[in-house]
Amino acid sequence: MSLTPRAIIFDLDGTLIDSLPVILRAFHSVCAALDLPKPDLRTAQGFVGAGVPVAMTRLLAWANADPSLHGRAVEEMEAAYGASPGDNEVYPGVREMLARLQEMGLPLGLCTNKPEAPTRAVLDALELGPFGAVVCGDTLKLRKPHPDPLLETARRLGVAASDTLYVGDSEIDHQTAAAAGIPFAFFEGGYLNAPLGDPPPALVLSAMSDLPQAFTSEMVRKA
Incomplete structure (x- = not known):
C-alpha cells in the first residue's frame, strides 16, 4: 500500500516505550496503599490504554473494591508512576526510526492517554523527540478513543487529519x-487487548524500525 503522509503521530505506551513493568509497579503501590490484591503483569495489561481514571476503575472492579476509592486510587497511581520516568524502556529501533523520519522532513506528533506531567517527564528522561505537538490524556476534556485528541494533534501540527x-x-x-x-x-x-476489527490497518509493523521503509523521502508530501 502506498502511503504519502505529511505528518506522523504516535501513541506512547506500547508503541514507542515499554512502560508496562513500571505501570505494574505503580499498580502494586496503589494496591498496597489501599489494601487491595495485586494483579500480575498479564492482568495489569488489560487495565491500560484508556487513561488513568479508566485503569483505576478496572483495577477496583477486578479487586472487588469499593468504587468510592477511585479518587484516591487515581492520586496514588499518578504519584507512583511519576516517581521513576527513566525506568521505562524505549523499544529497539525507535530512536533511529524517529531520526530517520525527521531527516525525511516529516513533522512528528504524540497523542497519548497518559497525563501530561508523566508524559513530559518520560520524554525528558528518555530524551525522546522532538515532537511538534503533544496531546495527552488531560489536555482536552475527552480522551481516546474519542477522535478529538488525535484531531487536535493534527491541528497543532498544521496538517489535515487525512494527511497524517x-x-x-x-x-x-x-x-x-x-x-x-x-x-x-x-x-x-x-x-x-482485543481484536482490531474494521477497517484494517494501513500498515502492520513487527518492529518500529520498519516504519520509514513504508515510504521514501520522494513519496512523502511535504507539509
Whole structure:
C-alpha cells in the first residue's frame, strides 16, 4: 500500500516505550496503599490504554473494591508512576526510526492517554523527540478513543487529519484513528487487548524500525 503522509503521530505506551513493568509497579503501590490484591503483569495489561481514571476503575472492579476509592486510587497511581520516568524502556529501533523520519522532513506528533506531567517527564528522561505537538490524556476534556485528541494533534501540527498517519499498538488507538478518519499503522509488539476489527490497518509493523521503509523521502508530501 502506498502511503504519502505529511505528518506522523504516535501513541506512547506500547508503541514507542515499554512502560508496562513500571505501570505494574505503580499498580502494586496503589494496591498496597489501599489494601487491595495485586494483579500480575498479564492482568495489569488489560487495565491500560484508556487513561488513568479508566485503569483505576478496572483495577477496583477486578479487586472487588469499593468504587468510592477511585479518587484516591487515581492520586496514588499518578504519584507512583511519576516517581521513576527513566525506568521505562524505549523499544529497539525507535530512536533511529524517529531520526530517520525527521531527516525525511516529516513533522512528528504524540497523542497519548497518559497525563501530561508523566508524559513530559518520560520524554525528558528518555530524551525522546522532538515532537511538534503533544496531546495527552488531560489536555482536552475527552480522551481516546474519542477522535478529538488525535484531531487536535493534527491541528497543532498544521496538517489535515487525512494527511497524517497514526501509529499505535492497541484497539483503543485503532478505534481513535478510525473515528478521526486517519490511516492507522499497527505495531504488533505492544499492548493489544482485543481484536482490531474494521477497517484494517494501513500498515502492520513487527518492529518500529520498519516504519520509514513504508515510504521514501520522494513519496512523502511535504507539509
